[in-house]
Amino acid sequence: xxxxxxxxxxxxxxxxxxxxxxxxxxxxxxxxxxxxxxxxxxxxxxxxxxxxxxxxxxxxxxxxxxxxxxxxxxxxxxxxxxxxxxxxxxx
Amino acid sequence: xxxxxxxxxxxxxxxxxxxxxxxxxxxxxxxxxxxxxxxxxxxxxxxxxxxxxxxxxxxxxxxxxxxxxxxxxxxxxxxxxxxxxxxxxxx
Amino acid sequence: xxxxxxxxxxxxxxxxxxxxxxxxxxxxxxxxxxxxxxxxxxxxxxxxxxxxxxxxxxxxxxxxxxxxxxxxxxxxxxxxxxxxxxxxxxx
Amino acid sequence: xxxxxxxxxxxxxxxxxxxxxxxxxxxxxxxxxxxxxxxxxxxxxxxxxxxxxxxxxxxxxxxxxxxxxxxxxxxxxxxxxxxxxxxxxxx
Numbered sequence: 001x002x003x004x005x006x007x008x009x010x011x012x013x014x015x016x017x018x019x020x021x022x023x024x025x026x027x028x029x030x031x032x033x034x035x036x037x038x039x040x041x042x043x044x045x046x047x048x049x050x051x052x053x054x055x056x057x058x059x060x061x062x063x064x065x066x067x068x069x070x071x072x073x074x075x076x077x078x079x080x081x082x083x084x085x086x087x088x089x090x091x
Numbered sequence: 092x093x094x095x096x097x098x099x100x101x102x103x104x105x106x107x108x109x110x111x112x113x114x115x116x117x118x119x120x121x122x123x124x125x126x127x128x129x130x131x132x133x134x135x136x137x138x139x140x141x142x143x144x145x146x147x148x149x150x151x152x153x154x155x156x157x158x159x160x161x162x163x164x165x166x167x168x169x170x171x172x173x174x175x176x177x178x179x180x181x182x
Numbered sequence: 183x184x185x186x187x188x189x190x191x192x193x194x195x196x197x198x199x200x201x202x203x204x205x206x207x208x209x210x211x212x213x214x215x216x217x218x219x220x221x222x223x224x225x226x227x228x229x230x231x232x233x234x235x236x237x238x239x240x241x242x243x244x245x246x247x248x249x250x251x252x253x254x255x256x257x258x259x260x261x262x263x264x265x266x267x268x269x270x271x272x273x
Numbered sequence: 274x275x276x277x278x279x280x281x282x283x284x285x286x287x288x289x290x291x292x293x294x295x296x297x298x299x300x301x302x303x304x305x306x307x308x309x310x311x312x313x314x315x316x317x318x319x320x321x322x323x324x325x326x327x328x329x330x331x332x333x334x335x336x337x338x339x340x341x342x343x344x345x346x347x348x349x350x351x352x353x354x355x356x357x358x359x360x361x362x363x364x
Binding site for chain 1: 103106121123130133137140144147150151155179180
């Protein structure tokens with residue numbers, strides 16, 4: 001967990017922003033806000049989640065696949081996980 | 092805002108689930124959870140947001156574009172908004 | 183098929199560009215091109231296909247959902263098709 | 274280019290299928306086919322391109338990031354390229 005630990009502050013800031021967007025969606029729906037406004041907030045939250053994912057995947061690649069201290073077995077596992085993740089958003 | 096009003100309960104349930112997922116991402120990062128686990132939760136939240144978006148877009152189409160009571164001007168505006176939304180996730 | 187007929191030339195130009203990109207992928211693979219180059223062409227083709235899809239969906243919305251001459255039954259069918267398409271890329 | 278060379282036959286089969294789909298889109302537009310049919314072919318081609326991309330990315334990870342014979346400099350370059358590709362479809 002090296003990299004999410006090291007990047008924790010930055011990643012948590014992203015998560016807090018996403019949480020704020022999800023709460024804005026909730027308030028918008030509760031208040032009967034125009035659905036186009038709600039959709040724009042949903043689209044923004046989706047973009048922010050994509051950004052968070054890209055950030056964690058990048059950390060994953062750099063820490064678990066590049067780091068010279070990683071054992072071959074751990075590196076292979078990290079590669080399998082990465083392939084899984086890539087396949088999940090290329091479906 | 093007819094349709095998000097009518098589907099409010101269902102839509103809010105979806106939003107609550109997404110909020111729970113975002114909170115799980117937050118807790119996972121705070122606790123130094125394995126990054127693959129975090130990524131899987133991020134992917135699940137993204138899928139749930141997509142589902143919410145599809146649901147609202149469907150309501151938008153059925154209420155603002157199909158409903159016979161909608162004025163031509165409002166229908167045109169709803170179509171422009173829909174085109175915007177579609178373009179935003181086909182970028 | 184009013185709109186794809188009317189926009190035929192523009193749409194076919196897009197398709198020809200995509201076809202050229204797919205042929206470039208093919209040649210790249212045949213020639214043992216660097217895989218990053220191939221991936222960039224694949225990404226470009228994917229972006230171009232998204233653009234084509236957005237263009238056709240926009241025509242679909244404007245012709246089949248907005249046009250005053252469309253019968254209620256045809257409009258409902260066009261809306262169902264659109265919902266299907268939107269769901270397919272929000273999966 | 275080890276992996277696209279090794280997987281050449283399989284990758285080319287995928288590309289040929291995509292090319293067939295793009296040609297079907299072209300014929301559909303030329304013939305004034307129902308736009309929903311055209312959209313379904315576009316969606317299928319997009320799915321097939323995603324599959325091709327996933328396949329090449331997987332080969333990239335396994336060959337350039339896992340292989341013990343890769344020099345540290347080449348491995349770093351492969352990681353940078355991968356990060357680029359992942360960011361491009363998480364935009």
